[in-house]
Structure formats: C-alpha cells, structure tokens
Amino acid sequence: MANNLTFTMIKPDAVEAGNIGAITKMIEEAGFTIRAMKLTRLSKERAGQFYAVHKERPFYNDLCNYMSSGAIVPMILVKENAVEDFRKLIGATNPKEAAEGTIRKLFAKSIEANAIHGSDSDENAVIEGSFFFSETEKF
Numbered sequence: 001m002a003n004n005l006t007f008t009m010i011k012p013d014a015v016e017a018g019n020i021g022a023i024t025k026m027i028e029e030a031g032f033t034i035r036a037m038k039l040t041r042l043s044k045e046r047a048g049q050f051y052a053v054h055k056e057r058p059f060y061n062d063l064c065n066y067m068s069s070g071a072i073v074p075m076i077l078v079k080e081n082a083v084e085d086f087r088k089l090i091g092a093t094n095p096k097e098a099a100e101g102t103i104r105k106l107f108a109k110s111i112e113a114n115a116i117h118g119s120d121s122d123e124n125a126v127i128e129g130s131f132f133f134s135e136t137e138k139f
C-alpha cells in the first residue's frame with residue numbers, strides 16, 4: 001500500500017466557511033477515493049501532539065489554538081502516487097504562493113488558516129492517519 005495512501009484534514013476555517021462539500025468534490029474529481037472520513041474536533045493538547053514536529057517554530061502556539069478552534073474533517077485517501085499528487089492538488093502552504101486552481105488558492109484565508117492539510121511523506125501519511133483512524137495501514 002505504500003505510495004497509494006495519504007492523510008488529509010479539512011481545517012476549521014474551511015469547515016466554518018461551509019466548504020466541506022466543495023473540497024471533497026475536488027478531491028474525488030482528482031481521482032482520490034475517500035476510504036475514511038469523520039467530522040470531529042481537536043483539543044489544544046491533541047492539536048499540539050499532531051503538530052509536535054513544529055513545537056520549536058514561532059507559530060506553534062497560534063497553530064494549536066487555530067486547529068482546536070472549530071470542527072475539522074480528517075480523511076484517509078487512496079490513489080496511485082497519493083502523497084505527491086495530493087500535495088499538488090492542495091498547493092503551497094501560503095495561499096498567496098499557491099498555484100491557480102489548487103484547494104488552498106481557492107479556499108485558504110491565510111498562511112495559518114490554509115483550509116487543508118496534506119501529508120508530506122508515505123511514512124507520515126500512516127502516522128497521521130493512525131492519529132484519527134485505527135488500522136490505517138489496512139486502508
């Protein structure tokens with residue numbers, strides 16, 4: 001399954017703006033199959049665990065506050081070359097730098113409230129997926 005699975009979550013700004021449907025439509029039209037999905041929330045502590053890799057960065061506390069400020073939609077997605085293709089679909093971290101037609105270009109509000117997450121490696125896709133869904137490797 002390595003290379004075929006990625007993890008994403010629609011972030012609080014995009015859920016609040018009513019863009020779950022528009023974003024999942026783009027994901028499916030790009031050829032990804034949604035294998036697991038739920039509407040949930042992160043406590044600040046759980047957000048801190050998810051983004052622990054960034055704990056030395058100056059924006060870490062703001063990021064944890066933001067990610068625990070509202071509902072999120074984590075998903076497991078399957079497609080050939082999933083991680084790389086999904087990063088292309090979402091675009092650059094900063095929506096000002098994101099390519100036209102990408103999810104972040106269309107829906108993100110700022111470099112922090114940037115609508116959607118996408119795993120950056122096959123290994124992290126499984127780690128991050130397992131954070132929300134049991135038996136992620138079997139998807």
Ligand code: GDP
Pocket residue numbers: 059062063092093111112113114117118120
């Ligand atoms: P990603 O892989 O494109 O999501 O980017 P990173 O892993 O570098 O950062 C994780 C998340 O932290 C981003 O998606 C943003 O929500 C947030 N973030 C990244 N850089 C900044 C920044 O410079 N300022 C703030 N406030 N948030 C940031």
